[in-house]
Amino acid sequence: MRLADKVILVTGAGGGMGRVAAETFAHEGAKIIANDYAEGPLEETVALVRNAGGEIVGVPGNVAIGANVQRAVAEGVRAFGRLDVLYNNAGIMPSEDTSVEETSEETLARVLDINLKGVFLCCKYGIPELLKTGGGSIINIASFVAVLGCTVPQDAYTASKGGVLSLTRSLAVQYGPRGIRANAICPGPVETPLLRKLWTSEDERNKRLRRIPMGRFGTAEDIVNAGVFLASDDSSWITGNTFMVDGGITVNYF
Numbered sequence: 415m416r417l418a419d420k421v422i423l424v425t426g427a428g429g430g431m432g433r434v435a436a437e438t439f440a441h442e443g444a445k446i447i448a449n450d451y452a453e454g455p456l457e458e459t460v461a462l463v464r465n466a467g468g469e470i471v472g473v474p475g476n477v478a479i480g481a482n483v484q485r486a487v488a489e490g491v492r493a494f495g496r497l498d499v500l501y502n503n504a505g506i507m508p509s510e511d512t513s514v515e516e517t518s519e520e521t522l523a524r525v526l527d528i529n530l531k532g533v534f535l536c537c538k539y540g541i542p543e544l545l546k547t548g549g550g551s552i553i554n555i556a557s558f559v560a561v562l563g564c565t566v567p568q569d570a571y572t573a574s575k576g577g578v579l580s581l582t583r584s585l586a587v588q589y590g591p592r593g594i595r596a597n598a599i600c601p602g603p604v605e606t607p608l609l610r611k612l613w614t615s616e617d618e619r620n621k622r623l624r625r626i627p628m629g630r631f632g633t634a635e636d637i638v639n640a641g642v643f644l645a646s647d648d649s650s651w652i653t654g655n656t657f658m659v660d661g662g663i664t665v666n667y668f
């Protein structure tokens with residue numbers, strides 16, 4: 415087991431890639447602190463992991479609210495005694511986010527609050543516990559759109575994910591000397607509820623599919639497998655990276 419006895423905080427664990435992350439990390443021997451603001455789905459994740467023999471506590475809360483994040487960290491550490499890995503995965507991609515001219519200030523604020531401030535807060539309150547453990551791994555989920563322009567813009571989302579990449583590099587430099595690694599994963603298009611909500615037709619779907627050299631959309635497992643590697647000691651000299659897991663979409667000129 416590649417993550418034996420590591421304690422991992424997974425945000426957005428109630429659905430999509432976060433749920434698969436919680437299940438996979440537990441299968442690899444980790445103890446999971448699972449967070450989501452959707453309480454029902456979070457409980458389902460907790461049940462799935464427990465039924466498979468894994469160790470998990472669920473702490474509902476919004477990653478954009480500092481007190482909620484503090485509670486998740488505190489309850490997790492109370493349950494398992496330590497914290498080794500932050501898997502900062504919670505994020506939103508609202509369909510009303512388009513170009514700077516069209517996207518409202520309210521949408522911008524909501525997206526930045528969850529996608530960027532949420533990662534910031536998880537690091538703010540998680541890092542002190544990683545330091546007590548003597549080091550650890552921070553894995554921030556960004557997106558391929560953070561490194562590409564797109565003619566179908568989602569400007570608030572893109573800006574939020576670009577911020578995640580910059581923050582990740584800053585953390586890597588600051589905390590490397592104290593044993594903490596920080597890396598970002600940039601998933602390409604993965605068929606989760608988040609993405610399906612945006613496709614209004616089969617044509618919309620196929621337009622994106624044609625851009626992916628590997629000829630298929632990603633799966634949650636494709637992304638989470640990279641997460642297992644970055645959480646494990648196999649990646650112990652890898653920090654500050656922007657890890658593209660995207661079927662080649664970002665190297666496709668045309």
Ligand SMILES: NC(=O)c1ccc[n+]([C@@H]2O[C@H](COP(=O)([O-])OP(=O)(O)OC[C@H]3O[C@@H](n4cnc5c(N)ncnc54)[C@H](O)[C@@H]3O)[C@@H](O)[C@H]2O)c1
Nearest residue numbers: 426428429430431450451476477504505557603604606608
């Ligand atoms: N699906 C893709 O194609 C894709 C591509 C690139 C990046 N990403 C990123 O991957 C991450 C996971 O995406 P997904 O596709 O699994 O999404 P999803 O919508 O399927 O799941 C996201 C989960 O996060 C939770 N969540 C949202 N806001 C929250 C908050 N404020 N506090 C706590 N929990 C919250 C939701 O309830 C949900 O369970 C996101 O950061 C997303 O931006 C996704």
